Amino acid sequence: MSTIELLFALLKGLRVTLTVAFFAIALAFVLSFVVGFGRLSKIKFIRAISTIYVEVIRGTSLLVQLFWIYFALPIIGIRMTAMMAGIIALGLNGGAYGSEIVRSSIISVPVGQTEASIALNFTPRQRMWRIILPQAFVMMLPGFGNLQIEILKGTALVSLITLGDLTYRANVINASTMETTKIFTILLLIYFLIAWPMTRGIEWIEKKLTVGRY
Amino acid sequence: MKENILVKYNDIHKSYGDLEVLKGINLGIHEGEKVALIGPSGSGKTTLARLLMTLEEPTKGTIEVDGKLLWHEEVNGKLQRASEKHLHEVRGNIGMVFQHFHLFPHMTVLENVMEAPISVLGMKKEDAKKDAQEMLDKVGLIDKVDTYPAQLSGGQKQRVAIARALVMRPKIMIFDEPTSALDPELVGEVLDVIKDIAKEGKMGMLLITHEMDFAMDIADRVVFFDEGIILEQGPPKELLNNPKTERLQTFLSRFMNAN
Amino acid sequence: MWDWSFALEILPEIVSALKITISATFAGFAVALVLGLILTLLRRSDKVIISKAAQGFIEFIRNTPILVQLYFIFYVFPEFGLSLSPFAAGVVGLGLHYSTYLSEVYRSGIDAVPQGQWEVGTALNFSKTQIWTKIIIPQAVPPVVPVLGNYLLTMFKETPLLSAITLVEILQTAKIIGSRSFRYLEAFSIVGLLFLLLSYPSSLLIQRLDKKLNRR
Structure with missing residues (x-):
């Protein structure tokens, strides 16, 4: 197989990789905020639930979570496609780490900002949405940038539950052509070429949002 | 009295x-x-x-x-x-001016002053803008409306903070050591x-x-x-x-x- | 659905595979500690080419999946005459991947020592080595020890990936049990619980260590 042919064969898996990454990142993003706020809730029960979720996910391993969702859940009647399992496992995992980013950013907005907004008689909701969150969000960006990359890299794991992503394709082609060096070198390069612009993109946004303000 | x-x-x-x-x-x-x-x-x-x-x-x-x-x-x-x-x-x-200003860093000087009249008092944007500009003029900072707080000196920051509190028209204003955090020449x-x-x-x-x-x-x-x-x-x-x-x-x- | 007697029956088999998981973790961590230090020093090199190359290497490793890196080490290295056992390949892969993160940790530790400390060292006429060993390292290390501890835990939780290059650690053991008995629920749940049981208390310990070391 020529290098070009190899490349095209591999790229068939790109769509799967990007789909899983996109939906997992979206799910993780939403969960990060829901759980991040949950951990700061005034209601003890919500705090407890959020904390348990975060600690259980962070205390176990992504691949174990993926296998558990894909292989073990069907036994108690919850069945889903490999794609769904991949998205949910990566999203749940990312959400746990992301919620820490949200929580720590919110609590690191200086207390004076809250005091000033009380003095100006903003309602609690306005304080959060107009004053605290815009500042916290800028602090979250580097963390979310890293999280995106971690999730993208994590999508390679779905190849282990037989989903045809880039890594899965590489293994299949490797088994039939034995052009091992070429295949895995190209595979690494493809991942790098997806991740690199994502990293740079987040840095660019961060710069745009902070220039002259902090 | x-x-x-x-x-x-x-x-x-x-x-x-x-x-x-x-x-x-x-x-x-x-x-x-x-x-x-x-x-x-x-x-x-x-x-x-x-x-x-x-x-x-x-x-x-x-x-x-x-x-x-x-x-x-x-x-x-x-x-x-x-x-x-x-x-x-x-x-x-009640209004308050803080020792450490506590301006909102993500808003321009004008936005800092306009935000509360709009979202707390329900003022129209144009009215709030006019009022904020008048107030900033009064504290001598009308030329800084589009600047972000990080680019101001301590004394300028505190004057913006005063304008921000004043536009709310409180009946009493608290000044909590308003000059203690300033360099002597800015007091x-x-x-x-x-x-x-x-x-x-x-x-x-x-x-x-x-x-x-x-x-x-x-x-x-x-x-x-x-x-x-x-x-x-x-x-x-x-x-x-x-x-x-x-x-x-x-x-x-x-x-x-x-x- | 959940079969307690089956769970108890397979528990010893899974627990015994923990030996592999834990030794891979520590061996990988040792590799990462050393490689990370080397990368840090290369990055501080006065020669721009060397520091740029180190930087590029770090970026590349950090922006590609560790699973693919493991495949690369396990399947590609033999093409160049370097055949590694699954365990050795796993340790090298884990160590290599996390060395790039640890080099960042070392760097932040060193950067956090105020510039004045270097100047004081020079003013007191310490040699370059003395400045490093007597002034910089004693200040740079304690703040990052908990961070290193957290990376040790992260690596521990990454070891199930080594099952992909046929290492029979705890996840692979559970998978074998699952495919043998068609009962995945107990096997995978036990693996998850073992990870939680080992890593959660450790993370609490690290938090305490952090408070103790960094209360200055």
């Missing part, structure tokens, strides 16, 4: 754990009256102001603002801790702005400061605080020239020596 009492502290206590920083304060402030709180650091002045701004809750006692209880409200004839709604309503009478510009506002007369002031000359100049009444109680109060000249307690004499002499 008008006889309407705007703010009334009734037997206010405040403790942090075992440490009691306010030990039963009774103090009334008339509408439009300028009261300066002086005293050593840690004497409880700032806490007294923060209680009025609802940044901290009294351990015991009540505060009345414009005839309404601030931290409490009556529900079915029983006194309860005030709801957020009640606090919101009463708090509208004057902020004091001048506060003096100008004081001369206009309508708005009451609760002024915490270590700038003694300034306090004596603008205050109708000076209140001397020490270890959580009011030790002496009266018109500035009387207090300055004729301190009755030894504590005040020591306190004043330290300032006279320093200058």
